[in-house]
Amino acid sequence: AQRVTQPEKLLSVFKGAPVELKCNYSYSGSPELFWYVQYSRQRLQLLLRHISRESIKGFTADLNKGETSFHLKKPFAQEEDSAMYYCALSGYGGSQGNLIFGKGTKLSVKP
């Protein structure tokens, strides 16, 4: 079965503290992993793609196939990082190319 699990509904940190948003997945095949961000009442925006191995707004994410994880990390959180974060996967297998989303983690960065 295809599934994305984000175990934390809410993560609250202080400005300047490190952040790690957890994402675990199960997928029958070789998935591509993504992180999307949604600022208050705005559209979802693509933050990171596993395949590009890039760093956006200071965020990075590493795919760990052994642990089936794709955690999102940032060494020093900023107040403007406060948003809803969704981990998602896609692939040619069970999802038929469609995005399967986790339930999201709300990140709150306090001053």
Next chain:
Amino acid sequence: NAGVTQTPKFQVLKTGQSMTLQCAQDMNHEYMSWYRQDPGMGLRLIHYSVGAGITDQGEVPNGYNVSRSTTEDFPLRLLSAAPSQTSVYFCASSRDRINYGYTFGSGTRLTVV
């Protein structure tokens, strides 16, 4: 490029009414999808299309209908609105679903009373 455009932004319906949520993209993307976003549920796929004339059901298709007569447009029809369809609806498009992800519209906030 306007990207993905959704109309209307807000809508209130009475139970039993029907309506169409509009979605248009100007990026010549083959793939388009409709999702609904509910608190604590994340985003769930309603219907999707891999090209003009081809549509298929997602995870939660009941009560919704779609068609794809052109590459640009992918309207979502609510046949007989129910309070359970109160949600935020997002349309998304992609040129290559696997590697590039999706571009999302700004959403339609629908309330059914």
